[in-house]
Amino acid sequence: MKALVITRFGGPEVLELQQVPDAHPTPEQLLVKVEAGGLNFADLLTARGGYAGTPKPPLTAGREFAGRELTGNDATGRRVMGYTQWAAFAEKTVAHRNLLWPIPEKWTAEQAAAFPVNFFTAYFAYWKAGLIDNAAGSRVLIHAVAGGVGTAAVQIGRILGIEMYGTSSSEDKLARVRELGLQHGINYKQRDYAEAIKDLTRGEGVDAVFEMLGGEHVAKSVKCVRDFGRVIVYGAATGETPQLDTRILYAKGASVHGLWLSYLSANRPLMESAWRRLSEWLAAGKLHPVIGKVFPLEEAPAAYTLMQEGKNYGKIVLKIS
Ligand SMILES: NC(=O)c1ccc[n+]([C@@H]2O[C@H](COP(=O)([O-])OP(=O)(O)OC[C@H]3O[C@@H](n4cnc5c(N)ncnc54)[C@H](OP(=O)(O)O)[C@@H]3O)[C@@H](O)[C@H]2O)c1
Known part of the structure; x- marks a missing residue:
């Protein structure tokens, strides 16, 4: 079968379409003829050899x-639609039967391929935040906020009645996310987001920050929370090691929580409870x-390059067959 192969660790140039042996499911897995794949930031890290x-x-890939x-x-x-760790970008793939979900009626394969990672991750971010x-x-x-997980988080936040503040490098992207329900867009190229949060919340801060930039942004995100606020850390898209002096948590009783879908996906009761909620919202x-x-x-x-350059809006999808 045809597959997108990471031939060696590196950037988008290491990807090649190749013929590989057919996928074969174990008893816990099901075999799927793939029509579309959703591209994730994790796919860039995997190709570079930087994904655990x-x-x-x-x-x-x-x-x-x-x-x-x-x-x-x-x-x-x-x-x-399904979730696996590797090998989804091929004519056929296998996935654990608990990590396959029915595609909503009338959705295209492209729409369905854009669902699992973004919406489960966004759901778990609210869950970790106690919201x-x-x-x-x-x-x-x-x-x-204008990325894959970001646009999913805005849709879930709208359902939950959350007042949302979101950062992006682009006015154009922010305008599009406002249409999804984002109330406060912050262009971090034009304005320091911690200052903006202070002004927009009259100095009070937010209840939670969904943090996936790494570097200085973990500590800066802690500065954005109010008393007992939570920072949910789930990525380091800047490529910089997250920095945090935990003593800054004392003053507000703040906390930092890790979120990794790869790990949570092995927890069947948790995945089922998340799917129950997500499927209700899908049905509605x-x-x-x-x-x-x-x-x-x-x-x-080219798809990987677009994501690497941070130029994507929402999800990038690969059409496979
Ligand atoms: N822990 C988990 O289980 C889990 C699951 C899914 C995703 N994630 C993480 O969540 C983050 C978002 O993932 P995604 O797949 O939805 O990607 P994405 O948000 O669609 O794309 C990344 C976005 O990050 C912003 N960005 C800021 N600094 C960047 C930089 N130095 N390089 C590239 N982009 C930069 C860009 O948006 P602006 O230009 O608008 O700033 C870019 O569009 C990633 O860090 C990913 O690793 C973690």
Whole structure:
């Protein structure tokens, strides 16, 4: 079968379309004919060898996908979207049966491939912040609000009645996220976001920050929270090691919480409770993956480059078959 292979660790130039042996499921897994794959920041890190647990190359790229369950060679099974650690960007893939979910009726494969990572991660960010129930009126600062996870967090925040503040490098991206329900866009190229939060909340701060930049931004995000606020850390997109002197947590009783979907995805009860909530919102037509651009699989290096340069809006999707 055809697959997008990471031939050695490096940038988008290490990706090659190659013929590889067919995927074979274990008893806990199901085989899926893949129609589309969702590109994640984690895919850039995996290609560079910077994602924890990545096997040595050559390996097939991709961690989320949408397609149809296969029985033998017949793609007659249900339409599914799924999550795996590697090997999603191929004509066929396998995933644990607990990490496959039915595609909402009328959704395209591209829309479905943009769902699992962004929406489960955003859901768990609110859950870690203690804001899933009775959180109306709480305030959250969402970094990279116009990205994949960011646009999912805005949709969930809108359902939960959260007052949202979001950062981006671009006015154009912020204007588009406002249409999804973001109330306060902050262009960090024009304005220091910690100052902006202070002004916009009359010095009070926010209840939680969704932090995925790393470097100085962990400590700076702690400065943005109010008493007992929580900073949810889930990435380091700047490539800089997160910096935090934990003594700054004392004054406000603030806390920092880690979030890693790869780890949480192995916790079946937790994933099921998240899916129960997400599927209710899906059934009510309240969640819509935001797709910035679709690339054919052959153009995967261009898709990776777009994400690497931080120029994407919402999700980048690869069309596979
Ligand atoms: N822990 C987990 O389980 C988990 C799961 C999913 C994602 N993540 C993390 O969440 C973050 C967002 O992931 P995503 O896939 O949704 O990506 P994304 O937000 O769609 O893309 C990254 C965005 O980050 C912003 N950015 C700021 N500084 C950047 C830099 N130095 N280089 C590149 N981008 C930069 C850019 O937006 P602006 O130009 O608008 O600032 C860019 O569009 C990543 O750090 C990722 O590793 C973690």
